[in-house]
Amino acid sequence: MNPQAVVTGASSGIGLELAKVFADNGYDLVIAAEDDAIDTVGEEIRGHGVQVDAVQVDLSSYQGVEDLVARIRTSGRPVDVLAVNAGVGVGGDFVRDTSVDDNLEIVNLNVTSAVHLTHRVLADMVDRKEGRVLFTSSIAATTPGPFQTVYAASKAFLASFGQGLREELKDSGVSVTTLMPGPTDTNFFDRAGMQDTKVAQGAKDDPAQVARQGFEALMKGKDHVVAGSVKNKAQAVAGRALPDPVKAKAHRKMSEPGSAES
Numbered sequence: 163m164n165p166q167a168v169v170t171g172a173s174s175g176i177g178l179e180l181a182k183v184f185a186d187n188g189y190d191l192v193i194a195a196e197d198d199a200i201d202t203v204g205e206e207i208r209g210h211g212v213q214v215d216a217v218q219v220d221l222s223s224y225q226g227v228e229d230l231v232a233r234i235r236t237s238g239r240p241v242d243v244l245a246v247n248a249g250v251g252v253g254g255d256f257v258r259d260t261s262v263d264d265n266l267e268i269v270n271l272n273v274t275s276a277v278h279l280t281h282r283v284l285a286d287m288v289d290r291k292e293g294r295v296l297f298t299s300s301i302a303a304t305t306p307g308p309f310q311t312v313y314a315a316s317k318a319f320l321a322s323f324g325q326g327l328r329e330e331l332k333d334s335g336v337s338v339t340t341l342m343p344g345p346t347d348t349n350f351f352d353r354a355g356m357q358d359t360k361v362a363q364g365a366k367d368d369p370a371q372v373a374r375q376g377f378e379a380l381m382k383g384k385d386h387v388v389a390g391s392v393k394n395k396a397q398a399v400a401g402r403a404l405p406d407p408v409k410a411k412a413h414r415k416m417s418e419p420g421s422a423e424s
Contacts (some may be wrong), residue, residue, distance in 0.1 A: 167243040200217070240287075257353075339380045
């Protein structure tokens, strides 16, 4: 029987490409997303010769996570890999351009649901003394993110959460890896309302490449991988060396509304 991977946020972007990589490496899949495109993706990935259970579910809600967990358990099969990839962002001035609901959705999906789903799935991995977890964080985790304030903070949470869990689990047989991509060619900037920013108009990495690098790091048991371009790796190094006010000022030049024209 094939091993099984669970991938959230799998209807597009990095999540879709992660699902494809797992399928190409012989994993059956449970894939989840909030939109009905997940059913089409399920049909596509079944073409890779693996079993796929496509689940349309809103993971920003408590019940949505519980519904996904119930679906995972229905098969009676263990989860060999959990890829916590679902996430959302919003750009703009925190006070003037974004709503409370916008920002709470980021927290609910990027943070709360990640903790909720991981806790539910990880317990069985620890009992079995085997399993792998992949968190999709971001290079944005390395810097304060003006005009992406809540998004950047949510990704910093995931980076810290992943590293903390990894240390807790070091003798358990379960490994934790954090994937840290930079700007990637997905629909993220459209959904976040950031098309008029310099970062949205700049060069972006291929999500398929990012997914492959994440998969490879996961299989090697690495603690994290900065995926994509050399520029991303340089930013990660700078993130460790520069003070937060300097990093925040630099980020502002890339993310401020209208910065694409400056």
